Amino acid sequence: MDFTMAFQPIVDVSSGAVWAHEALVRGTAGQGAGWVLGQVTDATRYAFDQSCRVKAIELASTLPMNGARLSINFLPNAVYKAEACIRTTLAAARRTGFPTDRIVFEVTENERVVDHDHLKSIFNEYKRQGFLTAIDDFGSGYSGLNLLAEFQPDIIKLDMELTRSIDTERARRSIVKAILSVCEDLAITPIAEGIETADEAKTLRDLGVTLMQGYLFAKPAFEAVVTDPELSMLAA
Structure with missing residues (x-):
């Protein structure tokens, strides 16, 4: 199957840099x-998962990343043994000269993981190899906060279902506040995704979230990266 990648920036709104x-x-x-x-x-799940990692690294190595990290989604159910399945990724990073400490592996909470011990072993191996780990779409899937009781990633990405209209909906703000408190206690970095309005972004920034992603800043760029995301709407 032929495929390629688009890239969407995750922005540090405190500095204006692409994180x-x-x-x-x-x-x-x-x-x-x-x-x-x-x-x-x-x-084909295993071969596709492996090919996605390689394609993302190969493309990113040709683009003006300017020191930003590369975040790659992976399919946990495609990984039969973490230390074996990561070899192709490591080889691609070495071949292209892409630093492994700038790679983030995201697993979506929406993909049902039958064996949480298996996912924990994957995350532990990836951390051992120097990668950052993230749970994507946090708050929308099967496990919620229970997932954090079993293992702690470096990052969680707050799903758009939590961040949408957070500026006008008290319940969403309260839920996000509670999640951010857990993140602080567990030394987990939060990222807010799906941000579409300046009011959403400003509310999240007031809550202490500085890393954000969404159409407000930039849409995914086909085989390219956005190095100057839109931030003027957040000016005081």
Whole structure:
């Protein structure tokens, strides 16, 4: 299956710098992630997962990352043994000269993980190898805070279902405050994703969130990175 990547920035609103670029799978003619993922079967899951990592690293190594991190989504159910399955990633990083300490591995909370011990072992191995680890779409999936009781990633990404309209909805603010308190206690870095309005961004910044991602700042760029995301709307 032929595919490529688009990249969407994760912005540090406190400094205006791009903190990371998330690699998002796309068809070679620009088709969305759903179109590509819809062609993945149980038989091809492992090969697809491995190919995504390599494609993201190879493309990122040719783009003006300017020291920003590269965030890669992985399929935990495609990893049969973490130390074996990471070899291709390490080889791609060495071949392209991309620093492994600038790679973040995201696992979506929406993908049901049958064996949490297995996922914990993956995260532990990735940390041992020097990668950062993240739970994507936090607050929208199967496990919620229970997932953090079993293992702690470096990062959690607050799902847009929590951040949407957070400036006007008290319940969402209260829930996010509680999650941020847990993050602080466990030394986990929060990222707010799906940000579409300046009021959402300002409310989250007031709550202490400085890393954000969403259409407000930049849409995913096809086989390219956005080095100057829009931040003027956050000016005091």
